[in-house]
Amino acid sequence: MLKSGAEIYRVEETITRICKACRIDNVEVFAMPTGIFVTLDNDSEKDSVSTYISRIRSGETDLNKISLVNQFSRDFTTTDLSVEAGLDRLHEIDRQKPYQFMVRLIGAAVVAACFSVMFGGNSMDFLCAFLIGLLCYTFSRFLSKFGINFFIRGMCSTALAAFIALIIAASLPDAAYQPIISGVIMLFVPGVAITNSIRDFLSGDMLAGLIRLVEAVLTAVSLAAGAGLILKLWGMIGGITF
Amino acid sequence: MLHLLTEFILAMFATAGFSLIFRVPIRHIPACVIIGACGWVTYEISMYYYSSPAMGCFLGACVVGILSTVAAHHLKDAATIFVIPGILCLVPGSGIFNTMLSMLQDDFTAAAEVGMQTLVMAGAIAIGLMITGAVLRVFYALVRKTVTLWDKF
Known part of the structure; x- marks a missing residue:
């Protein structure tokens, strides 16, 4: 999403929203054009803090991907889509080729x-x-x-x-x-x-x-x-x- | 008037081209094209009356901002998709070129002048977008509040 030219706050908001939908209590996201850091923390279990870092290389602007992910996060939070089905859909979005x-x-x-x-x-x-x-x-x-x-x-x-x-x-x-x-x-x-x-x-x-x-x-x-x-x-x- | 019409059509095609490069979803391309053309025509009109590029960019960006937010609201998609192709017409590409040209002529006073102008134009675009974004956000929030209040009664 960042690669395709979205703003930072949109990326952070989307990640937070998706994580909240997965019933994760505390989510902290820090996004930059060069990388994303996400920390997840579940209150119910002990020692369940996990952190992901993802390095981002600059890519081409692709507004269609932003649009699709935007729709995806809306669907994901409003309907009870399973995590696996959601991941499948995200991969599909990622595979989309730009116009010929x-x-x-x-x-x-x-x-x-x-x-x-x-x-x-x-x-x-x-x-x-x-x-x-x-x-x-x-x-x-x-x-x-x-x-x-x-x-x-x-x-x-x-x-x-x-x-x-x-x-x-x-x-x-x-x-x-x-x-x-x-x-x-x-x-x-x-x-x-x-x-x-x-x-x-x-x-x-x-x-x-x-x-x-x-x-x-x-x-x-x-x-x-x-x-x-x-x-x-x-x-x-x-x-x-x- | 005829001049404006040709400018409008040219800007439409230019925005359509940008939409193809940046891969706007096909269903949104018509909206993008109209937004971009409206922004450019606003710029041209204000150039005609005030002949100040910064003011033109500001007003053009305001128009693009308003239309994109409205389009984003009604077509239910991120505003960025409409803003980026729409704003590209206003970005001072010729300013960059002219700055460089005056530098080549060893005319640094002119280069500073044109360069500053270009910077101010870029700033004006940004401010125009931000102001409309903020105002419309408040506006839509107020509309939603009134609607919910109305439903209560």
């Missing part, structure tokens, strides 16, 4: 294209941004398959975007590079991290908020660095003078 790659690819391309026009591009920019969006999203997925970290990934993706955009802008008179690059950057902008970090801050989870804020800032810096590097190099070889 092609669908997401088209989504990504549409995003890049629409934003390039919203940032003042024309129809030529729309077309170019669509193609570059396709390419860059594929490239970013390709890099993540090799386990390359998010900083380098963001940098390389926007660098590729900037490079192609500059070539297109130099060869086609109608196209401008600014709207295309901004449009493609929107694809990789850490919107989820920013929104969640602020929400975590304001619900009192300072540590979690800080972690996500740093993540967002680093991603933004990587995007800017990637595009900036290529623009600067292009200027140095005399393509355009800014």
Whole structure:
């Protein structure tokens, strides 16, 4: 759930609710974007305190999983579902695959294209941004398959975007590079991290908020660095003078 | 007016794209799309009248916040699912780009200015979301209380 981009308080609340439904008296949950700690304590038995720690690696945003777990916890607490049946359902949720790659690819391309026009591009920019969006999203997925970290990934993706955009802008008179690059950057902008970090801050989870804020800032810096590097190099070889 | 309409449609498609990337459940995509487009149009309208990006982001985020909470309440799902795709249109991606561009031109005054603007916009989005979230939570709690009170009588 944390991996898929839920807020801290939602995770803590869900765990507490599920544990209460299992008739566990004292539950303490401490969740962070990098790990969850849960301590269970049953009053009726002695020495029955147990603690679980689960390390969390960052993953992809998957709102469908949040929705499913949300529904699950509601069902679990209101009906008397057995623990085994519940676990089965959770595993099933975990196994769910994201949309097909092609669908997401088209989504990504549409995003890049629409934003390039919203940032003042024309129809030529729309077309170019669509193609570059396709390419860059594929490239970013390709890099993540090799386990390359998010900083380098963001940098390389926007660098590729900037490079192609500059070539297109130099060869086609109608196209401008600014709207295309901004449009493609929107694809990789850490919107989820920013929104969640602020929400975590304001619900009192300072540590979690800080972690996500740093993540967002680093991603933004990587995007800017990637595009900036290529623009600067292009200027140095005399393509355009800014 | 025509300009706004095209912006609305573009924002709809952009939000739909984000919904696909972030895998919003299919039954919620229409709601997400409308929320995102409304947020962006609010931003555009307030840019037209006040020409202050921070104010635009704030109002846009307020609209997204209100609509998502209402949608979450009526479609019985977590508000995050509607907020995230909706808010992404407002996130200042071009701000990041322009900051970097002015840095490349060795114009650090402009970079500081645009960078600060971008930060303020991000802050405004967050504040808009928080305020609407808090207000609506109180509102729904009050509604529930009145309904239960009403049932007692």
